Amino acid sequence: MIDLLYVYIFVLAALVGYEVISHVPVILHTPLMSGSNFIHGVVLVGAMYTLGHAEGPLQITLGFLAVLLGAANAAGGYVVTERMLGMFASKKKPAAQIARER
Amino acid sequence: MTFVLVNAVYLIVAVSFIFGLKAMSSPVTAKRGIFWAGIGMAVATVTTFFIPGLHNQWLMLIALIIGGAVAVWLGRTVKMTDMPQMVAVYNGMGGGAAALIAAMEFAGGQIDRPVTAIMAVLGALIGSVAFSGSIVAFLKLQGIMKKALTLPGQNLANLVLALVVVVLGVVVVLTQNPVAVIFFFLLALLLGVVLVSPIGGADMPVVISLLNAFTGLAVGFEGYVLGNPALIIAGIVVGASGTLLTQLMAKAMNRPIRNVIFTPITGEAQAGGQIEGTMKEMSPMDAAAAMRYAEKVIIIPGYGMAVAGAQHKVWEMTKLLNDAGVEVKFAIHPVAGRMPGHMNVLLAEAGVPYDMIFDLDEINDEFAQTDVALVIGANDVVNPVARTDKNSPIYGMPILNADQAHQAIVIKRGRGAGYSGIENALFFADNTSMLYGSAQQAVADVVADLKTLL
Numbered sequence: 001m002i003d004l005l006y007v008y009i010f011v012l013a014a015l016v017g018y019e020v021i022s023h024v025p026v027i028l029h030t031p032l033m034s035g036s037n038f039i040h041g042v043v044l045v046g047a048m049y050t051l052g053h054a055e056g057p058l059q060i061t062l063g064f065l066a067v068l069l070g071a072a073n074a075a076g077g078y079v080v081t082e083r084m085l086g087m088f089a090s091k092k093k094p095a096a097q098i099a100r101e102r
Numbered sequence: 103m104t105f106v107l108v109n110a111v112y113l114i115v116a117v118s119f120i121f122g123l124k125a126m127s128s129p130v131t132a133k134r135g136i137f138w139a140g141i142g143m144a145v146a147t148v149t150t151f152f153i154p155g156l157h158n159q160w161l162m163l164i165a166l167i168i169g170g171a172v173a174v175w176l177g178r179t180v181k182m183t184d185m186p187q188m189v190a191v192y193n194g195m196g197g198g199a200a201a202l203i204a205a206m207e208f209a210g211g212q213i214d215r216p217v218t219a220i221m222a223v224l225g226a227l228i229g230s231v232a233f234s235g236s237i238v239a240f241l242k243l244q245g246i247m248k249k250a251l252t253l254p255g256q257n258l259a260n261l262v263l264a265l266v267v268v269v270l271g272v273v274v275v276l277t278q279n280p281v282a283v284i285f286f287f288l289l290a291l292l293l294g295v296v297l298v299s300p301i302g303g304a305d306m307p308v309v310i311s312l313l314n315a316f317t318g319l320a321v322g323f324e325g326y327v328l329g330n331p332a333l334i335i336a337g338i339v340v341g342a343s344g345t346l347l348t349q350l351m352a353k354a355m356n357r358p359i360r361n362v363i364f365t366p367i368t369g370e371a372q373a374g375g376q377i378e379g380t381m382k383e384m385s386p387m388d389a390a391a392a393m394r395y396a397e398k399v400i401i402i403p404g405y406g407m408a409v410a411g412a413q414h415k416v417w418e419m420t421k422l423l424n425d426a427g428v429e430v431k432f433a434i435h436p437v438a439g440r441m442p443g444h445m446n447v448l449l450a451e452a453g454v455p456y457d458m459i460f461d462l463d464e465i466n467d468e469f470a471q472t473d474v475a476l477v478i479g480a481n482d483v484v485n486p487v488a489r490t491d492k493n494s495p496i497y498g499m500p501i502l503n504a505d506q507a508h509q510a511i512v513i514k515r516g517r518g519a520g521y522s523g524i525e526n527a528l529f530f531a532d533n534t535s536m537l538y539g540s541a542q543q544a545v546a547d548v549v550a551d552l553k554t555l556l
Contacts, residue, residue, distance in 0.1 A: 003217060006326055006334070009331060009334050009335065009338075010322070010334065010338055013322070013334065013335045013337075013338035013339050013342070014338050014339075014341070014342040015342070016120055016339055016342075017123075017338060017339035017340065017341065017342030017343035017344075017346075018342045018343065018345075018346055020120065020123050020124045020127065020339070020343055021123065021124075021127045021343045021346060021347060022346065023127070024127040024128075024347075024350070025128075025129065026350075026354065026436050026442050026443060026461060027129065027434075027442075027443040027446040028126070028127060028128075028129060028132065028443055029347060029350065029351060029354075029441065029442035029443045030185070030186070030189075030307075030441040030442060030443035030444050030447065031126065031132060031443060031447070032123075032126050032127060032343075032347060033189060033310070033311050033314055033344070033347055033441070034185075034189050035122070035123060035126040035135065035136055035139065036123060036314060036318065036339075036340045036343055036344055036347070037189050037192055037193050037196070037314050037317075037340075038136070038139060038140075038143070038192075039119045039122070039123060039139055039143075039318075039336050039339070039340050040193075040196050040314075040317050040318045040321045040336060040337055040340045041143065041192075041196055042115070042119070042143060042146060042321065042332055042333055042336040042337075043196050043199045043200050043203070043317075043320075043321040043324070043333065043337070044143075044146075044147060044166075044199070045112075045146050045147065045150045045330065045332060045333065046199075046200075046203050046321070046324055046325060046328050046330055046333045047199050047202070047203055048147070048150045048151070048156075048162050048166075049150060049153065049156070049328055049330065050203050050206050050207070050328065051158050051161060051162055051165075052150075052153065052155075052156030052157055052158055052159070052162065053155075053156070053157070053210070053212075054157075054158060054206060054210070055210070058209055059206050059209050059210055060158065060161065062202050062205055062206045062209065063158070063161075063202075063206055064161055064164075064165050065165075065198075065202055066198075066199045066202035066203055066206065067161075067162055067165035067166060067169065067199075068165040068168060068169040069169065069195040069196070069198045069199040069202065070169070070195070070196065070199035071165060071166045071167075071168075071169030071170040071173070072169040072170070072172060072173040072192060072195040073173075073192050073193070073195040073196035073199060074143055074147075074170070074173075075169065075170035075171075075173040075174050075177070076173030076174065076176065076177045076188065076191070076192040076195070077189075077192045077196075078136065078140050078143070078177075079173070079174050079177030079178055080177045080185060080188050080189060080192065081126075081136045082133075082136055082140075083177070083178070083182075083185075084185065084447050085126075085132045085133045085136055086133070087182075087447045087450040087451050
């Protein structure tokens with residue numbers, strides 16, 4: 001029964017993912033890829049959980065590396081996405097000004 | 103904190119990711135979207151520290167700080183033109199983390215059910231391929247790994263390797279034998295390398311997008327292994343949306359995903375038919391005069407403009423032309439830059455307002471009424487061969503109709519063929535003139551000459 005519920009989650013999540021970005025303009029393709037890259041950075045949580053249960057040098061080393069990589073994915077993904085999207089918002093004003101000047 | 107409370111928090115986090123992603127798919131709400139998702143990630147991370155029964159919290163904190171700090175520093179300092187490879191790197195990290203989670207589960211012998219073992223192996227395989235594949239993609243985009251490595255019988259060799267990895271995966275599921283686990287991981291990593299190595303730089307955005315979807319799936323599968331719904335939902339949502347995004351990109355480039363992976367464009371082998379005509383050179387002054395006395399100029403920026411950092415100069419030139427009463431528009435091909443949307447970001451960075459930037463579909467009919475089409479560091483996206491030569495590897499790709507303008511001016515570093523190695527018929531056309539030089543220098547020269555004409 002539990003497994004069946006997981007199948008529900010998998011299928012529904014896949015449909016949500018497909019639906020959520022089905023009408024995205026081309027200019028947002030790269031920021032959106034970067035944004036979804038950030039979101040799978042939640043693997044960090046799984047890495048922390050596994051490190052929390054790790055015993056012995058081998059597991060602890062692997063777990064430490066996993067948290068390191070997961071943290072890099074999440075933090076780096078956020079910064080890069082924010083920088084890309086920052087280009088969109090901050091330049092709106094100059095655009096309007098230029099239109100007025102003309 | 104109890105497990106129920108932790109899981110309730112994870113559910114809210116998963117919802118924040120979905121809303122964040124939804125908001126990021128519209129320019130108006132995009133900034134809000136990444137903010138919401140960021141809050142969700144922070145909450146999830148902090149909450150995880152308080153799960154009952156966890157050890158090694160100090161190690162977690164240290165790894166978190168080191169990994170996070172390095173990534174933030176790199177992400178902040180890297181140039182905008184290098185953004186695509188940063189996405190590749192961070193994506194690879196995520197895939198590597200997912201694979202490591204699986205490795206730890208096997209090392210700890212905590213996997214007791216076949217379904218869990220299958221999911222762990224699937225996540226490990228996909229995560230490993232995403233990790234090594236992303237690193238190769240990074241090396242290629244960064245220019246460290248230049249040549250497209252293609253072995254004779256590459257596809258067959260890849261297929262055999264993939265089969266061996268799958269068989270090893272089955273062995274791992276059945277026996278959890280440590281030796282099999284080690285070989286499984288090594289060969290899965292190798293598979294990622296050999297899959298991405300032959301792929302040319304022009305196809306790289308599609309590959310990175312695909313690897314991004316892969317990492318999502320790997321995270322989702324490991325989420326099942328750990329019994330963590332937040333990982334499952336976030337991972338599978340990214341897996342599905344990433345797959346769709348990959349298809350959209352591939353469609354924009356007219357390169358089916360199948361072809362990207364199995365028949366990479368390598369250039370020299372498929373030079374196609376001979377092109378008639380000669381290339382004519384022009385001076386910056388001639389170019390300046392042609393545009394100064396034009397009514398309408400369309401600028402087609404390409405990656406060459408971006409790497410030369412010429413976008414600020416281009417914007418300066420645009421303002422001068424506007425002052426002279428010339429109408430200027432920017433035409434962006436869907437794959438200009440290294441990824442769809444990349445060029446828009448680079449132009450926005452230089453201050454070019456959005457109402458001057460147009461998509462291929464919006465502007466392509468206007469070229470016939472345009473006096474000057476100025477191509478800066480772009481090549482394949484204006485190659486009319488894509489319309490005419492059935493033997494060309496880019497045949498059928500939608501292109502910008504720069505050849506239909508009354509005059510085309512091409513700023514280009516040298517006489518050689520472009521990124522994909524395909525000769526460009528536009529450069530040899532009668533109404534095309536070449537202005538040689540780095541985009542930065544050439545545009546600066548044109549700007550200097552324009553000022554004398556105002």
